């Protein structure tokens with residue numbers, strides 16, 4: 001069965017997935033790199049990285065994924081839509097290697113990059129975007145890549161089958177909130193947690209009717 005998955009989505013203890021303000025110089029605002037230090041220390045990120053618990057979770061990011069959906073604020077800093085030369089943060093060969101659907105009010109023609117990456121710009125409801133991405137993914141799964149607004153909207157719409165969160169032991173106090181309005185969202189999921197020696201906690205939410 002084709003599933004909709006979130007991986008390596010990192011939040012602070014108080015539930016923020018990015019700090020503020022987001023800008024070209026500070027994509028994660030005042031959070032800096034702190035939300036992703038755990039991942040940057042893994043072999044998934046670099047050959048010199050560690051091969052422990054964090055890596056075991058991190059590598060699942062790309063496994064069996066045929067398309068990604070991301071939000072406009074993940075694709076670029078505020079104002080990118082006014083810059084026709086903006087091609088995302090990731091250089092000419094982004095790490096997705098699938099079609100990527102960027103949810104935005106500012107649609108533009110598809111952007112074909114190297115390595116099988118094609119960015120499509122889409123103004124659509126979560127359900128409509130997911131139907132499009134599922135078709136592009138064939139029999140593979142669709143990853144919801146973030147940021148917080150998009151993951152929150154897909155959770156609220158009941159469209160997420162598997163959610164891997166990484167709780168980083170920092171308090172941000174402000175930023176892009178994941179949980180706002182999602183009261184009791186854990187109902188309907190099997191929730192598991194694994195503590196890592198790095199200090200982060202991996203949480204998985206697996207929808208009960210899709211758990212295998």
Ligand SMILES: NC(=O)c1ccc[n+]([C@@H]2O[C@H](COP(=O)([O-])OP(=O)(O)OC[C@H]3O[C@@H](n4cnc5c(N)ncnc54)[C@H](OP(=O)(O)O)[C@@H]3O)[C@@H](O)[C@H]2O)c1
Pocket residue numbers: 008009010011016017018019022027028029035070071072073074075103104105106122123124125126145146147148149150151153176177
């Ligand atoms: N912690 C993590 O693991 C993680 C992962 C990914 C990203 N991030 C970070 O999270 C931050 C971005 O998160 P965010 O919550 O600010 O924003 P986001 O979820 O990336 O994007 C939200 C924006 O996408 C557009 N959008 C969303 N749904 C739409 C729809 N149905 N139709 C059309 N447009 C739609 C809207 O932008 P417009 O109206 O402007 O078009 C909306 O403001 C960045 O700092 C990013 O680096 C963190």
